[in-house]
Amino acid sequence: MMEESRTETPPPPADLPLTPPPMAMAPSPPATAGVSFPPVAPPTSGFSMNASYDITRGHGGRTPQTPLMPTFSAPAAMPGQALDAGSPITFPEVEDPRVSADTNSEGGIWGFFKGVAGNTVVRSVLDRTKHSVESVITTLDPGMAPYIKSGGDIDIVVSSGTQMHVEAVRDAFQEVFGLAVVTGEPGQSNIAPQPVGFAAGVKGAQERIDSLRRSGVIHEKQPALSVENFIAELFPDKWFDIGCLILEDPAISFRVEVFTQATPLALEHVQQAQSMTPPDYSLRWSGLTVTVAEVLERSRPNVLRVDWHRAVTGMSQRHMIHGAAKALAGIYKQQLPPRTL
Numbered sequence: 001m002m003e004e005s006r007t008e009t010p011p012p013p014a015d016l017p018l019t020p021p022p023m024a025m026a027p028s029p030p031a032t033a034g035v036s037f038p039p040v041a042p043p044t045s046g047f048s049m050n051a052s053y054d055i056t057r058g059h060g061g062r063t064p065q066t067p068l069m070p071t072f073s074a075p076a077a078m079p080g081q082a083l084d085a086g087s088p089i090t091f092p093e094v095e096d097p098r099v100s101a102d103t104n105s106e107g108g109i110w111g112f113f114k115g116v117a118g119n120t121v122v123r124s125v126l127d128r129t130k131h132s133v134e135s136v137i138t139t140l141d142p143g144m145a146p147y148i149k150s151g152g153d154i155d156i157v158v159s160s161g162t163q164m165h166v167e168a169v170r171d172a173f174q175e176v177f178g179l180a181v182v183t184g185e186p187g188q189s190n191i192a193p194q195p196v197g198f199a200a201g202v203k204g205a206q207e208r209i210d211s212l213r214r215s216g217v218i219h220e221k222q223p224a225l226s227v228e229n230f231i232a233e234l235f236p237d238k239w240f241d242i243g244c245l246i247l248e249d250p251a252i253s254f255r256v257e258v259f260t261q262a263t264p265l266a267l268e269h270v271q272q273a274q275s276m277t278p279p280d281y282s283l284r285w286s287g288l289t290v291t292v293a294e295v296l297e298r299s300r301p302n303v304l305r306v307d308w309h310r311a312v313t314g315m316s317q318r319h320m321i322h323g324a325a326k327a328l329a330g331i332y333k334q335q336l337p338p339r340t341l
Contacts, residue, residue: 024164033140134277152179156247157218159208159226161186167226168318176333185218187211189228192287194273200243201230202257209248223249225328227321231265231292239265241292241309243317245324247332254335258328260320263309269295 154177158166161184170182187208205228209230212218229243244261272295277288293305309317
């Protein structure tokens with residue numbers, strides 16, 4: 001056998017540095033007209049690596065360098081262009097179309113609500129729905145009516161401490177105006193307990209309002225309403241009980257009187273009240289010391305002075321005051337200036 005010849009590669013000189021073999025590059029895809037492809041391998045020109053580099057050494061105050069990750073530098077500034085001191089990577093500020101539509105555009109959600117609120121048909125439907133809901137609530141709980149309909153621009157003080165008077169006036173004004181605030185404050189009439197004649201009835205109603213203003217219970221411009229019942233002989237020996245209602249609004253120089261329906265009285269009941277009043281009574285010019293209601297309560301069983309109208313006519317005094325107050329509210333509404341929307 002022949003001895004195989006061996007060829008030995010001489011070692012490199014010691015003064016030459018070791019150079020690693022070049023990194024294999026993946027073949028680039030074929031160029032296509034108008035289409036550019038990103039590089040398929042990381043760039044290697046931005047970093048240096050040699051055999052003497054040791055990644056386990058401390059940084060020694062230098063920025064750490066990883067041989068497998070390139071170190072990029074900030075791009076050079078173009079003429080006439082200022083670079084931001086921060087990150088060179090910026091993202092475009094894209095405005096959210098949902099926000100801009102809701103806040104800046106009239107066609108957004110607010111514009112839709114404006115269009116609905118201004119539509120006459122929609123407002124009519126909403127009003128009818130609101131009225132239906134209120135009717136159901138007040139039917140199930142009648143005590144909720146004053147709270148649901150309390151509010152608005154109408155504020156009336158009734159110069160009476162009788163709750164029945166206040167409730168009758170409140171219901172009437174809320175029916176006419178929709179919303180109204182009606183409260184009661186007891187006022188003094190400063191006339192006889194049982195007024196006789198129209199003049200005495202009007203004076204007693206007016207005096208109740210004036211007493212509240214003089215005492216400071218209500219201010220000078222506060223709209224006020226008073227109720228005063230009196231008896232009058234409309235025909236010979238024909239006596240009737242009538243209620244006088246006065247509404248006064250100094251802010252618009254408005255004052256008007258209305259009267260309830262007349263309730264007939266028996267002559268003997270009026271004569272009893274007259275006989276029980278002393279001749280030297282100081283307020284005899286305005287009426288009697290004993291009311292007809294007291295006489296009826298004494299002479300007829302099961303009759304109370306607080307609601308003797310129901311026992312005599314079948315209609316309560318509250319219903320009579322409510323009818324007159326509703327007419328008064330209608331007259332007052334026509335005199336008010338138009339509301340500014």
